[in-house]
Amino acid sequence: MTPVLIAQLSLTLFVFVMLLSSAAGMVYFERKVAALLQQRMGPYLVGPKGLLQPLADIIKLMFKEELRPRAADTLLFTLAPVMAATAAFAAFAVVPFGASTTLFGLLDEPLRLQVADVPVAVLVIFAVASMSVYGIVLAGWSSNSKYSLLGGLRSSAQMISYELSYGLALASVLVIANSLSLTEVVNRQAGTWFGFIPRWLIFLQPVGFLIYMTAGIAETNRAPFDFPEAEQELVAGYHTEYSSMRFAMFFMAEYINMVTVSAVATDLFLGGWHGPFLPESFGWIWFLLKVAAILFFYVWMRWTLPRYRYDQLMRFGWKVLLPIAVVNLIVTAAGVLYFDVR
Amino acid sequence: MTLFYLFGAIAVGSSLLVIAQRNPIHSVLLLIASFGALSGLYVLLDAPFVAVIQIIVYAGAIMVLFLFVVMLLNAPVEETEADLARPYLLLRSGPMRAGALLAIALGVELVWALTRGTETGVFAGGSVSSVRDIGRILFTEYSFAFEVTSVLILVAMVGAVILARRERRAGGAPE
Numbered sequence: 426m427t428p429v430l431i432a433q434l435s436l437t438l439f440v441f442v443m444l445l446s447s448a449a450g451m452v453y454f455e456r457k458v459a460a461l462l463q464q465r466m467g468p469y470l471v472g473p474k475g476l477l478q479p480l481a482d483i484i485k486l487m488f489k490e491e492l493r494p495r496a497a498d499t500l501l502f503t504l505a506p507v508m509a510a511t512a513a514f515a516a517f518a519v520v521p522f523g524a525s526t527t528l529f530g531l532l533d534e535p536l537r538l539q540v541a542d543v544p545v546a547v548l549v550i551f552a553v554a555s556m557s558v559y560g561i562v563l564a565g566w567s568s569n570s571k572y573s574l575l576g577g578l579r580s581s582a583q584m585i586s587y588e589l590s591y592g593l594a595l596a597s598v599l600v601i602a603n604s605l606s607l608t609e610v611v612n613r614q615a616g617t618w619f620g621f622i623p624r625w626l627i628f629l630q631p632v633g634f635l636i637y638m639t640a641g642i643a644e645t646n647r648a649p650f651d652f653p654e655a656e657q658e659l660v661a662g663y664h665t666e667y668s669s670m671r672f673a674m675f676f677m678a679e680y681i682n683m684v685t686v687s688a689v690a691t692d693l694f695l696g697g698w699h700g701p702f703l704p705e706s707f708g709w710i711w712f713l714l715k716v717a718a719i720l721f722f723y724v725w726m727r728w729t730l731p732r733y734r735y736d737q738l739m740r741f742g743w744k745v746l747l748p749i750a751v752v753n754l755i756v757t758a759a760g761v762l763y764f765d766v767r
Numbered sequence: 768m769t770l771f772y773l774f775g776a777i778a779v780g781s782s783l784l785v786i787a788q789r790n791p792i793h794s795v796l797l798l799i800a801s802f803g804a805l806s807g808l809y810v811l812l813d814a815p816f817v818a819v820i821q822i823i824v825y826a827g828a829i830m831v832l833f834l835f836v837v838m839l840l841n842a843p844v845e846e847t848e849a850d851l852a853r854p855y856l857l858l859r860s861g862p863m864r865a866g867a868l869l870a871i872a873l874g875v876e877l878v879w880a881l882t883r884g885t886e887t888g889v890f891a892g893g894s895v896s897s898v899r900d901i902g903r904i905l906f907t908e909y910s911f912a913f914e915v916t917s918v919l920i921l922v923a924m925v926g927a928v929i930l931a932r933r934e935r936r937a938g939g940a941p942e
Contacts, residue, residue: 498790498792501792501793501796543815544815545815545816545819545898548816548819548820548823549819551819551823551827552819552822552823552826552827555822555823555826555827555828555831556822556826556827558831559799559831559834562831562834562835562838563792563796563834566792566838574838577838578835578838578839581831581834581835582835584831585828585831585832585835588827588828605816605898
């Protein structure tokens, strides 16, 4: 065991634990922000300022009775939440969240703050995002209940529709960055234009950023696109029949997916760990701040906008978002080719 | 080498299990497992781009559509008991007979291809790890095959649209 290998393994474990706790933290964050937006108190009884509320929720969920419909497909019913959670964790493996560090001289070689530095990282994220639909669809089908099935069908239709725009938004960033590696995409956003505008890609790709965020919200099934679990029509959608920890796994997967989408948006559009005032070794603070800002935006959206109607969602995805994404990609490619916009 | 045999075993095993399933949803899932193992083999061949594309296109897009269709049809039983009682595939009903013939043809082809010798086709680009090289070769050396494939997909798309339209005109409610 070399020190680098130990550092790599502990980094993997660290990311895993951080993602787990980020899901719990998000539950608290979301409830507090929701309370703020609705002029309520939010959780405040368990622990100081209600900080231990997520922990109490988890303990409650663990001790709940595990129910399974008699007509359910046992194998797939058990497998579906596992698939959802696995896909959620897998995507973050290729997301870099800080500059290389030697941990204040502890290591001989610098360690990349990224679980796996894959040369095609952006595509890996897209691939994992496209795999995350399986958990939801299979949960809907294997429950053998009409609400679950409808929720599962809606979610697969929605995810397929918005995946295209999501992919095209990624592609227009790649055309500018001229690389498929997330680390390289982040590193080319270092520095400033004219000394005060940070060289973040959001300034070159404002449309791409909007498309990415819209499609990202749809991909993670969040309001205003939360049809798979529209409670007024579908009880709870694909996880209607789930209870106890299996339900908790879906819940966790949704929050981790949100964190991943925000982290990827930070890396692609907001300059990752690059920012003023802090030395590069503390760049991860910038990264966390930016991710938190996007997550706040997510929660803000949910408690501000009403849910779309299903046909509106489909029409918007195919007839508005996709054409804009295609035009954006073509304009970007032309800009790079003829005007050398880099 | 261990990894090669592992991925190979998963790919072959799950492919065989695909056709052994009675429930089409399980078949779809096993096919996804097989694609995953194939993409692992591409990684071992130092072609990460091809591996990821394999996942995106097959496991991520095509199989989701398969799953969607199978779920909508929701017909887990695909053959009758009387049909299964017949001992030989060639005596069973129409589609199975055609399928059996195709399988035999494919088996013969496979044996022929494997016994032809050990010469391997040399990839014109040399390396498949670079996206740039793949793109260049695809649009120069293999541009004809590329364009023909796109026409083929266009034809399939037009066909699907026509089939969907005809069904609606026959009196069924629009979806």
